[in-house]
Structure formats: structure tokens, C-alpha cells
Amino acid sequence: MLGRMEGDYDVVVVGGGPAGLAAAIGARDAGATRVLVVDREDEAGGILLQCIHAGFGLHYFKEELTGPEYAERFVARALDRDIDVVGSAYVSGAGLDSDGTRRVRVMREGHGIRTVRSRAMVLAMGCRERTRGALHIPGTRPAGVLTAGLAQRFVNVMGLLPGRRVAILGSGDIGLIMARRLTLEGCEVVGVFELMPFSNGLTRNVVQCLGDFGIPLHLSTTVVEIHGQDRVDKITVAPVGADLAPDLSRCREVACDTLLLSIGLVPENELSQGLGVELDVVTQGPRVSSTLETSLPGVFACGNVLHVHDLCDYVTEEALLAGRFAGELAGGVKRPRDNIRVVPGDNVRYCVPHTLAPGREHTIYLRSERPLRPAAIRVGDLVRRKLGFVTPAEMITFRIKPDVLDRFHGEALRIDLLGEPAGPHLAGAEP
Template sequence: MFGRMSKSYDVVVVGGGPAGLAAALGALESGISRVLIVEREPEAGGILRQCIHSGFGLHHFKEELTGPEYAERFITKVIDRDIDVVPQSYVTGLAVDSEGTRLVRVLSERGGLSTIECRSVVLAMGCRERTRGAVRIPGSRPSGICTAGLAQKLVNLDGYLPGERAVILGSGDIGLIMARRLTLEGCKVEGVFELMPYSNGLTRNVVQCLSDFDIPLHLSTTVAMIHGRDRLEAVTVAPVDEAGQPILEKGWDVPCDTLLLSIGLIPENELSLNLGIELDVVTGGPVVTSTMATSLPGVFACGNVLHVHDLVDFVTEEALRAGRFAGEYARHIRRPQDTISLVPGQNVRYCLPHTLSPDRTHTIYLRTKKKLQPCLLKVGDLLERKLRFVVPAEMIHLTIKPELLERFYEDRLQIDLIPLTE
């Protein structure tokens, strides 16, 4: 029930976004009944609430939904299945007592500080945006500079337009979507500037969000300087050299009152760090086994807190799985320990989960370091697949069946992406 919180649960889920909602439902599938979602905002749904554009659900529901529609399908199920959701609340800590019960510290706007007992925990805190400090843009510190996601919240939830003339740094999907959104609302978007020689967003978004509205996309170009005392007045943009450094002599000024930053996302792992959970330096998220278990027993992770996804459909799939394993753990079911470590090889930035067990089917997620067209995906000597096109912005997923691992006796399985010539 919404707003209800008891003293004891089987599973506590930290975060009520797409990952947390699916994890809670996954936990029920394993046969337990008492699940609590702790949510920071006044309602569940996470970032989907402000992603009002369509394009969600093509994999999971086989139809195209807007963010709020996608979220509502899960919120409805969570309400129907009698899962408790406590809003405007934070998990501040976690301890284990001598009998193995997990004690979750919850700080709640209405209920104050309390301790909730449970058998297992799912981390689903999502991610946050990189800010100006992360890319160190020189210049003054006027108002009018914000991340693309914050601007999206201001426009779509609060109904404020952040400015009248905007420049967008970064061509990830959020930046592209916001270019169209601001234009529709009457704000002039001067251009989208991308450090890399290619766009980080989907082709569809480049066409439908930029080309349709004659918004220029400047590749291999960055914002090199910020001007303005109280309010942003202009930015200097400049092409970059091979090392990604701006060539200032070739730069030019773009007058604007708003600068949106769409420069990447970071898994939000303050809680994980406080709990001493081992993190992967590449993904920024916890190291997990094939059951999505972190290094802290009884604590599982899924969604953007684990690694930043590009499609919510995969968050849902991963979170359902993490929830099921957390539910099994709460029922004292223990899976055999993983025996194979999965390691990224040539051109692979990362692959998840970090370890595998030969007894069941695994879903593996990986990301390429660079654009390859075409390439050969190799999983040790077990599996080869030709891929026509891979880019860092698009996660690759594959399934490994237990038959494949049956006669694999090594403890290390490497994944490579080998470029092929056409």
C-alpha cells in the first residue's frame, strides 16, 4: 500500500524507479509476499515521470510507450500486488544482526528515523548526471547552466522554461530530446555540440529532434569558455584536436542564456560505498555475481545503480531477475557459488555480471569501447557471432545457455569484439 511501512519485510528495495518497481515484482515471483519500496520522491516512477516522449517498451511490451505510460504499467501492478511504497524516504544505513536479519535504517519525511527488519535488500538507486565540474569548463559561474535532465524536470514536471536561447553540450539522447522539447516550447536552440566525431544518441533522435527543427549538430566540437556575470551571456565553442583539446584559434562565440549539459551519467552509489560494497571502477556500480548479488551477503543490485543502461526495457529485465534472486535469498534458497569469472577483452569496455555459474542460462550485458562495423563477438572459444554494427552508446546483450558451459573447465571466460573488414 502506498505510504504504509511495517516493521518487518522479506525484501526491502531501495528506490522506486523502473529498476526498483521491477525488482519488487520479481521478488514476489520467487514466492515471498512482504516487500517494501523506499522512494526518495513523493511518488514512484523515477526518471520515467519526466521522460514524456515515446520510445519506451519496444522490447518488453512490443509497443512504443511514453515514460509515464511505461512507469504506470508497473506502478499499477505494484499497487495490485499490495507492495508497500514509502515515499519521501531515504535508506541511510544497513546492519546485520547475529541471526542474519538485515536492519535497514530509513529516514522518512513523515515517519522520522526508523529501523526495518528484512532478509534481503535490492539496491535500485539509479544514477545521476555529470555536471560542469566533471568536465571542468573554464569561465565565469553565472546562472543558466544546468544538466539536461534537470532542465527536463523543470519543463515537464514543474512547467518552467529554463531560458530563451539555449546551447546543448553533448549529443546523448537526453540532450537531443531536450533540444526538441525546448524548441516546441518556443526556446531557440542554437546548436548541439559533441566532443566525439559521432553522435552518442540514436539516429532516430538526431533526425527527429535536430534535423526536423533545423538545429545544427557540431561534431568534434566542445564548449571551451563560459561568459556572463549574473546570467549566462554566451559560450565560446571550438573544434577539438585528436586529443580532445579545444583549438581556441578556431573557436567562435554563441550568444545564449542557457547551457544544457548532457555529458554522461554516474551510478549513484553513496549508500553502497558506505556499506563497504565492492565497486567496479569502469561501470561505477557494484561488482555482482550471476544472481546480481553484491559483495555484501543478502544485498543485490540492478538498473542504473549497477551500470548505466540506454534502454529501460533492459533495466526491467535485469531488475526482475535481481528481485527474484533477492526473494530466493529471503527464502533461504542458496544457489551454488559462481566458478567462472567473466572478463572484458579486446574492445570491450565492460561486461556484466562479473561471474557466472555453469548450471543455468545467463544474460550478459557488454559495451564496446569504440564504433566497429562490422565485428566478431567472441565468448572464449564457446560462442562466435558476427555483429553488423556496434557503438558505445548501445549495449550489447547475449544469452549463454548452460549447454555451452557444460564442458568449460577453466575459471576465466574472456569476451572480445574483433573488428572485421568488409
């Protein structure tokens, strides 16, 4: 129930975004009777509440919804199932008691600080945006340099514009969507600059968010200096070579009062680290088993805290699964430990989960290192399947049927992506 938090729980879910809500529903549907979702914002729903564009729910609801609609439906489903959802509540610490009970310390507006215990815990804290510091952009430190997500909150929730003349660094989907959003609100978007020779966003967004409005996309280009005392007044951009190093002899200045950064997301794992959960250096999320359980027994992870997803529907799918396993564990179901290690091979940046067990179907999420075409996936010597075109911007999901693993007798299952490196195909893009 909204706002209720009493006693101890079967499953506590940290984070009330799409992952946390789906995990709670998964746990409840797997038989857990007492499930709690703790969210730090006033209202559950996470970043969906500021993603007002359509594109959510095609898989799960079989219709295309906006972010707030998707969030509202999930909150309603959670409440229908008697799941407790609390907002304005921050989990400032977590731990395991000596008997293995999980506990979280919840700071909650109007309710002080309380420790809540549970049989299982699901980490669903999401991710944060990379900032200017991560890129070491030299120059002054004026107002007007902000992440695309913060700008999105300004515009879609707070009723503020981040500026009048906006440059965007990074062509991830948030940056592309904000280019359109700001244009619709009357801002001038002077250009999107992308370090890589390909866009990191969906083709649909490149065409409909930039192309429709004549906003130039400059590939293989980056920002090398920020200017302005109190407020940004211009930026210097330069083309980059194959080594991604800027060619400073060819820089030029672009007048703008705002620089939006859409340069990637980082899983927010400080709570996990405090718990002692083992992290993957590539995903920067927990290492998880085929039941999405972290290195700590009874502690599960899903959504963007596990690895950064590009589609919310995949978050939902993964989180329902994590919640289900957490719910089963809380109900006393014991499963044999995984005995197969997944090894990312050629052109594979990472795979999640990190281990598998025979006898069950598995969904493997993986991301390629580079665009490949035509591409194929090879799973050990067991399966080889054509994928058409793959790009780092789009996560690949691959299902492994139980009979496949029955034919596997090794300990390390290597997954490769095969294919020819593919160049950019986007017609609208200028070098």
C-alpha cells in the first residue's frame, strides 16, 4: 500500500523505478506475501516520470505508452497486489545480519530512520549520468553545463528551460530526445556532437528528433573547450581521428549558452559496494548468477543498476525475473548453484548474467563492442544464429533453450559476435 511500511518483509526492493516496481510484482507473483518498495523520490516511477515521450511498453502492455503512463500502470499493479510502496525514503545503508537476514536502513521523511529486515533483497537503484569530469573537458566552469537528464527534469517536471541556444555532446537517446524536446519548447539546438563515428542512439531518434528539425549531427567530433565566465558563451569543437584524439588544428567555435551532456550512464552501485557485492568492471554493476542473485546470497539485482539498458521493456523483463527468484528464495525454494561461466568473446563487451545452470531456459543480455554487419552470434560450439546488424547502441537479448545447455559439457561457455565491422549509415549525419 502507498505509504505503508511496517515490520519486516519477505522481500525489500531498493528503488521504485521500472526495475523496482517490476521486481516487486515478480516477487509477489512468486508467492512472497510481504513485499516493500523503497523509493527516494516523492513518487515511485523513477526516471520514467520525466520521460514524457512514447516508446515504452510495447512488449509488456502490447501498446506504446509514455514514461509517466508506464510508471502509473506499474504502481497501480503493485498496489493491487498489496505491495507496500514508500516514497521520499532513502536507503542509506544495507547489510546482512549474522543469521543471513538482509537489512536496510531507511531514512524517511516524517518517519525518522528505521531498519527493515527481509528474507531477500532486490537492488534496483538505477543509474546516474556521466558528468563533465569524466571527460576532462578543459575550460572555464560556468553555469550552463548540465546533463541531459537534469535538463529533461527542468523542462518536463519543473517548467524551466536550461537555456536558449543549446549544444549537445553525445548522441545517446536522452540527448537526441532532448534535442527535439527543447526545439519544441522554442530553444535553438545548434548541433549534436558525437565522439564516435556512429550515433549511440536509435535510428528512429536520429531521424525523428534531429532530421525532422534540421538539427545537425556531427559525428567523430568532440568538445575540447568550454568558454564563458558566469554562463557558457561558446564551446570549441574539434574532429577526432581514428584514435579518438581531437585534431586541434581543425577546431572551431560554436556559440551557445548551454552545453547538454549525454555521454553515458553509470550504474549507481554505492549501496551495493557498501554491502560488499562483487562488481563487474565492464558493466560496473553486480556480477549475477542465472537467477540474478549477486555474490551475496539473497541479494538480487536488476535494471540499470545491473547494466545499462536501452529499452525499458527489457528492464521490466529482467526485473520480473529477479523479483520472481527473490520471491521464491524468500518462500524457501532452494536451487542448485550455477556451474557454467559465461565468457564474453570476440566483439562482445559484456554478457549478463555471468553464470548459467543447465535444465532451465536463460535470457542472455549482451552488448557488442562495435557495429557489425552482417552479424551472427555464436554460443560455444552449440548455437550459431544470424542477427543482421548489431550496434553498441542496442542491447542484444538471446534466449538459450534448456536442451542447448544439455549438450554443453564444459565449464566456460564463450559467446562471440561475428561479422564485418560496419560504418555509419546515417544519411543525415555530417562529419
